[in-house]
Amino acid sequence: MEYEAVIGLETHVQLKTRSKMWCACANEFGADPNTRVCPVCLGLPGVLPVANAEALELTVLTGLLLNSSIPRFAKFDRKNYFYPDSTKNYQVTQYDKPSTLGGYVDFEFEGAIARVRITRAHLEEDVGKSTHFDRFSGVDFNRAGVPLLEIVSEPDLRSPDMAFEYLNALKDILHYGGISDCDMEKGMVRCDVNVSVRPKGETKLGAKIEIKNMNSFSGVRRALEYEIPRQIEAVKAGKTLRQETRRWDDDAGITEPMRTKEDAHDYRYFPEPDLMPFEPSDEWLAKVKARVVELPLVRKQRFISEFQLPAGDAEVFKNDVPLGDFFTRAAQGSRNPKGVANWVINNLRSKLSESNTTVAEIQFNPGHLQALVDLVDSGKISSKIAQEVFADVFATGESPGAIVERKGLAQVSDSGAIEKICDEVIAANPRSAEDFRAGKAAALNFLKGQVMKLSKGKANPAMAGEILERKLRA
Numbered sequence: 001m002e003y004e005a006v007i008g009l010e011t012h013v014q015l016k017t018r019s020k021m022w023c024a025c026a027n028e029f030g031a032d033p034n035t036r037v038c039p040v041c042l043g044l045p046g047v048l049p050v051a052n053a054e055a056l057e058l059t060v061l062t063g064l065l066l067n068s069s070i071p072r073f074a075k076f077d078r079k080n081y082f083y084p085d086s087t088k089n090y091q092v093t094q095y096d097k098p099s100t101l102g103g104y105v106d107f108e109f110e111g112a113i114a115r116v117r118i119t120r121a122h123l124e125e126d127v128g129k130s131t132h133f134d135r136f137s138g139v140d141f142n143r144a145g146v147p148l149l150e151i152v153s154e155p156d157l158r159s160p161d162m163a164f165e166y167l168n169a170l171k172d173i174l175h176y177g178g179i180s181d182c183d184m185e186k187g188m189v190r191c192d193v194n195v196s197v198r199p200k201g202e203t204k205l206g207a208k209i210e211i212k213n214m215n216s217f218s219g220v221r222r223a224l225e226y227e228i229p230r231q232i233e234a235v236k237a238g239k240t241l242r243q244e245t246r247r248w249d250d251d252a253g254i255t256e257p258m259r260t261k262e263d264a265h266d267y268r269y270f271p272e273p274d275l276m277p278f279e280p281s282d283e284w285l286a287k288v289k290a291r292v293v294e295l296p297l298v299r300k301q302r303f304i305s306e307f308q309l310p311a312g313d314a315e316v317f318k319n320d321v322p323l324g325d326f327f328t329r330a331a332q333g334s335r336n337p338k339g340v341a342n343w344v345i346n347n348l349r350s351k352l353s354e355s356n357t358t359v360a361e362i363q364f365n366p367g368h369l370q371a372l373v374d375l376v377d378s379g380k381i382s383s384k385i386a387q388e389v390f391a392d393v394f395a396t397g398e399s400p401g402a403i404v405e406r407k408g409l410a411q412v413s414d415s416g417a418i419e420k421i422c423d424e425v426i427a428a429n430p431r432s433a434e435d436f437r438a439g440k441a442a443a444l445n446f447l448k449g450q451v452m453k454l455s456k457g458k459a460n461p462a463m464a465g466e467i468l469e470r471k472l473r474a
């Protein structure tokens, strides 16, 4: 019998706010332990939380980017549990009335567009971070109370690779939307992986195994690559899988049991008494809607449909937003957008890295690039000369037309002038001329090269070739 995997992901993302979720402490990674704390995020008795307005906006903005519906009533609840890095002994989260419901993420997978449905995204708070030393453990509360968004997917994923691509697509969306910096190294995105197996064709779900606290996408993929065959083998051996939580041991490359359903917590959720429910007004929603950006996949598809770019180029411009925006402005109205794309990807990109600058810092007007491509396409300058002009535009910001004019770089397409140079070259290279007449076609290229050299790269190469050939055959 054939088996298939069923995967659903719970992705936790730290929101990009200046301050924490309920207090004015900085939401900042890397400060000395316990220097970004106050009575509120330390969970001292008697304090009152105040909801971070930007976190509420970013949550709803995420919903809009994920095609979710935005309920007009959301509230916060207390999820009670004891944990050393959560001094309050509860986490404030959204339980039955989250800020966003439903939605989906479309992404490229195996040459097609895959869709994973989103169950909900709810707003909660991060906890502190424990560090275990030889003889003792320490807790850093700088992270406690950082706004955390949990994005829950439906069990629509079917393979480790698909989970990996979904996570990358989700991260791209959140990054585009300014929701989160999504810096994995700083733990800004973490993920719980739920996976079960079932016979292919079966519609009922198998027992859910949850792998907790994954902090890299490749880790998620590796954990699934281990866990799925493990489950399938167990089922094939006649064992009954039971719902349980497992932990991923990255060094050993295995998952191991943590706890079973029997010792599942009863979190005793109840409405957070210190916070009002959140009921967004029309004006507030309009303000958030105005922050919606084009989705990465839509952007990539636009580069393909609007400018007829190959998928590889479109992918570059999807991943590098400033570069793609520069291209868009340079290609607008151009007869040769692919030519413009080549210059941006091959030349501009390397110039930027060479000079260690960003698109925002350069004085290169995008219109100048379009003009440069036009100069080449119309035969006004050769592509070799264009390299020189490009370097000048990059260095000075001057227009290509002005540079060509000032430096006298225009391609010579005057047949009289080219004829003269061809005569000179033939006279100076009798052996090559003889070779060509004797049938060595390559000799023409050499002579053509000499014409280009003598004209300082300005002779129209096609014309030079034609004229040389005509003269040699005469």
Ligand code: ADP
Binding pocket: 006, 007, 008, 009, 010, 152, 153, 154, 155, 156, 194, 195, 196, 205, 206, 207, 208, 209
């Ligand atoms: P819980 O209430 O324990 O958090 P949920 O039903 O809310 O469980 O689901 C949590 C995540 O697990 C979701 O992403 C969901 O898609 C996924 N999931 C639920 N059941 C299964 C299953 N049988 N196999 C794989 N994933 C599942």
Ligand code: MG
Binding pocket: 010
């Ligand atoms: Mg859960």
Ligand code: ZN
Binding pocket: 020, 023, 024, 025, 036, 037, 038, 039, 040, 041, 042, 145
């Ligand atoms: Zn604080």
